[in-house]
Amino acid sequence: GAVVSQHPSRVICKSGTSVKIECRSLDFQATTMFWYRQFPKQSLMLMATSNEGSKATYEQGVEKDKFLINHASLTLSTLTVTSAHPEDSSFYICSARVSLSGGMFFGSGTQLSVL
Amino acid sequence: AQSVTQLDSQVPVFEEAPVELRCNYSSSVSVYLFWYVQYPNQGLQLLLKYLSGSTLVKGINGFEAEFNKSQTSFHLRKPSVHISDTAEYFCAVSAGAAGNKLTFGGGTRVLVKP
Numbered sequence: 327g328a329v330v331s332q333h334p335s336r337v338i339c340k341s342g343t344s345v346k347i348e349c350r351s352l353d354f355q356a357t358t359m360f361w362y363r364q365f366p367k368q369s370l371m372l373m374a375t376s377n378e379g380s381k382a383t384y385e386q387g388v389e390k391d392k393f394l395i396n397h398a399s400l401t402l403s404t405l406t407v408t409s410a411h412p413e414d415s416s417f418y419i420c421s422a423r424v425s426l427s428g429g430m431f432f433g434s435g436t437q438l439s440v441l
Numbered sequence: 442a443q444s445v446t447q448l449d450s451q452v453p454v455f456e457e458a459p460v461e462l463r464c465n466y467s468s469s470v471s472v473y474l475f476w477y478v479q480y481p482n483q484g485l486q487l488l489l490k491y492l493s494g495s496t497l498v499k500g501i502n503g504f505e506a507e508f509n510k511s512q513t514s515f516h517l518r519k520p521s522v523h524i525s526d527t528a529e530y531f532c533a534v535s536a537g538a539a540g541n542k543l544t545f546g547g548g549t550r551v552l553v554k555p
Binding site: 330371421430431435437 | 475477482483484485486487490531535538540541542543544545546547548550
């Protein structure tokens with residue numbers, strides 16, 4: 327199956343700093359990627375849809391200036407958590423789809439801890 | 442908009458016993474249904490999916506699910522579980538096209554006991 331690589335797997339940062347998370351499709355081109363957030367023992371909540379070469383589409387309630395998404399190429403999308411605070415601590419997961427009729431493949435997730 | 446309900450938040454089960462995880466959905470358009478498994482601190486792995494055709498879908502690791510349109514359900518089953526099946530299981534739906542964004546259920550934690 328298709329492989330999606332997410333990096334880093336774990337990051338600890340100080341409050342007020344920015345953190346960048348990368349999501350790469352390794353063996354296919356992904357025109358669309360998705361970013362999810364997951365709190366402990368809870369489900370995945372979609373944050374935004376990332377489209378190559380255009381602005382991301384954010385879900386209601388997600389601060390676009392807080393969570394910057396860039397999808398500069400067909401194989402890479404990045405999520406930058408700006409001025410992170412402890413309440414931003416969470417597990418972030420990306421996914422990429424092969425095509426509109428194809429499946430969705432997930433990265434291994436990034437555990438963000440803001441001190 | 443679509444929604445997914447997983448009726449059981451936790452399911453304890455003994456090793457080698459059968460397990461069924463319930464999933465119900467709602468949508469005003471055609472749906473595509475998925476089951477994913479998540480191990481601690483990891484991403485999601487696709488177990489199986491229903492796109493069209495036969496309503497009984499077989500997936501990896503001995504899991505299967507049945508799409509029931511009249512009951513808007515997509516329950517996941519395994520006839521005999523192993524300790525390694527201990528994980529979180531998520532039912533998800535995409536509406537309109539299989540590659541559209543997914544809406545997840547709340548998840549069901551399966552704990553397999555020896």
